[in-house]
Amino acid sequence: MWFTMLPVVAFAAVVYGIPCEEARMKCMYRVGCGKALQNYMVGCSLVLQESAIDYCPKVCEYSLIALVSTEEGKALMECECSDPYCQHEKERTEICKPSVIKTINEPVVACRIAQRICNANAACATAFDYYQRNCKAMFHGKKCTPKCHNSISILRRQEKAQQLKMCTCDGKEDYDCPKIQRNMEKLCFHKAHHRYNATTPTVNVHSEQTPEVIRTSSSECLRVSLIVLFVSLLLLRTR
Numbered sequence: 001m002w003f004t005m006l007p008v009v010a011f012a013a014v015v016y017g018i019p020c021e022e023a024r025m026k027c028m029y030r031v032g033c034g035k036a037l038q039n040y041m042v043g044c045s046l047v048l049q050e051s052a053i054d055y056c057p058k059v060c061e062y063s064l065i066a067l068v069s070t071e072e073g074k075a076l077m078e079c080e081c082s083d084p085y086c087q088h089e090k091e092r093t094e095i096c097k098p099s100v101i102k103t104i105n106e107p108v109v110a111c112r113i114a115q116r117i118c119n120a121n122a123a124c125a126t127a128f129d130y131y132q133r134n135c136k137a138m139f140h141g142k143k144c145t146p147k148c149h150n151s152i153s154i155l156r157r158q159e160k161a162q163q164l165k166m167c168t169c170d171g172k173e174d175y176d177c178p179k180i181q182r183n184m185e186k187l188c189f190h191k192a193h194h195r196y197n198a199t200t201p202t203v204n205v206h207s208e209q210t211p212e213v214i215r216t217s218s219s220e221c222l223r224v225s226l227i228v229l230f231v232s233l234l235l236l237r238t239r
Contacts, residue, residue, distance in 0.1 A: 020079035056096035066116035144188035
């Protein structure tokens with residue numbers, strides 16, 4: 001199976017060659033993997049059909065990424081088939097191979113992918129649920145409550161939430177992703193979000209010496225005027 005091409009470290013704890021039925025049952029009985037498996041079956045339904053499409057939809061790609069982010073999901077991708085349907089399913093997922101491997105190896109992923117990876121892990125999914133419930137005021141740009149700040153701290157400590165820290169908004173989320181990122185940085189961490197608040201340094205076109213220059217010019221004009229007046233008075237006296 002093509003998932004063997006993924007980083008070796010990620011598969012260090014995987015036992016290869018187990019029957020697919022056994023691998024499927026192990027995945028189904030794990031909260032995170034079971035949810036990821038359901039999303040995979042729905043998201044990749046077009047790919048798995050007999051008269052299937054010849055490309056990998058994003059929903060299928062993201063579902064596969066979430067599935068193989070779990071140990072049970074990796075084992076499921078490497079299991080031994082015992083029937084033609086199982087073998088066909090494996091062969092059909094080959095179409096998603098390039099995009100899935102490319103995305104997994106990227107240092108920064110879309111927030112939709114990062115969220116799926118988190119939700120495929122029971123502990124991370126629980127932390128994410130608390131974050132969503134406790135940070136509603138922050139989502140709306142009002143305030144970051146102590147409960148919200150604590151929920152963010154707990155979520156960020158989860159191993160499977162690491163990609164959520166630096167994920168990118170692709171504009172296809174069902175929520176205002178950039179706004180939430182800005183609100184979190186501003187209200188919870190008191191700083192501008194580096195991706196949405198970049199400012200260009202302004203250049204002061206007026207020299208700091210301008211006031212002095214103005215004063216000098218005025219004084220010079222006054223001296224010239226006095227000299228002209230003095231010369232004029234002398235000329236009048238000599239007449």
